[in-house]
Amino acid sequence: MKDIFTTANMLFVLEGLKMTLYISFVSILLSTLFGTILGVLRSLTGGIFRLLAAAYIEIVRNIPNLLWIYVIFVVFRLKSVEAGVVSFTIFTSAALGEIVRGGLNSVGAGQWEAARSQGFNTFQVLRYVILPQAFRNMIPAIVSQFVTVIKDTSFLWSVIAIQELTGKVTILMGRYFQVGQVFTLYLILALIYFVVNYTLSLLSRRLQQKLTY
């Protein structure tokens, strides 16, 4: 077992982890932005904007993330980090759009009326009154979606050969032949994802408690 835990191997795996976190982080950032816009458009506007946002959310989130990765790969015709980020942003924006819609609905109508009565305009009401409360309610769902992104980036190795965490460890597995060694590598792989995601879940629980009054 000693031959698995070498410095070279660990650095190799660490590089993969960095790639996984980088792609996840950028995708999450972009998706949060687009998802919020989609959610607001869907629940607070009317006409064509509402329709377009609803169509985007419903079509994209009811089709597997994996299919979007394949589609983006075919469209871009390149195996790159950008293709990975774009495919995750497309899917996760829709998922977050739906979460934001639910969050906005969870804030009572009285809040709008009260803020309006104090002379806030629509944007101000959203920015200072509605969204902060909505986001607090949404934290568990949002973070669970972030965890989903981190987990699903594991597809990128199989589909577009990006050497993220799963890719790096899979490459390592090719160099070992004993059952104990291979199983150990699977365990390490699972544990790294677990530590990252579980930490994220714990932080979200703490954050939500802090924001609840």
Next chain:
Amino acid sequence: MFSSTGPFAWFKWQALFADWQIFAQGFAYTLVVAFSALALALLIGIILGIASCSNIKPLELFSRIYVEFFQNTPLLIQIFFLYNGLPYAGIVLSVTTIGIIGVGMYHGAYIAEVVRSGIGSIAKGQLEAAYSQGFTYWQAMTHIILPQAKTIILPPLTMQAVNLIKNTSVLAVISGADIMFTAKSWSSSNIYYGPAYVVAGLLYFILCYPLANLAKRLEDKVNALPAEAGGKKSRLAKQDVTVGNS
């Protein structure tokens, strides 16, 4: 785009329609795997969900560990382990079996959480009241708690079914003959990606959209309930269940 050389050229669609049976088989395969995996996930989820509210420490601990492990590690790695890892130990499973076991165990964890929070949303007094009437734990669960929790559990459970269907696409990575793999392999032999992916997307959509919509309508019904019955003001964190991602 739809011109004779574009990705959605008419002759490519014709080629796809000529091979419609291949896509129909992929659709049927996805359905079979999804139904079987859902049955397994429900079994695991209900048992572990009840176990996590049982007040028996080892059972609670086991279901906690199970849920946290499966929710926080990628489904793909679990599938890879079954497909690439187990043969090292001399265990070779068919791709279909791997799909059912892998997806079923993974979503079992999510369903366990749904069941747990559903039971948790029923006031504790109900259980005590049942005890005072001489009910045993199992009798109280099956006759008093679960029938009430059912209404609250149903919307997020439906959402889990949607996620489960989508996640069966993971089988494409291990050549599983499902919708995703069919579209991928059919189009990689003739490079008619456009129609193949549109049809694959459509097939998933017609499975998932009605269910997702149903979940939303069931959810609205729950929110209209009074707080004691798990309605909007219940202890159940609303967002936790409405979206239920995985």
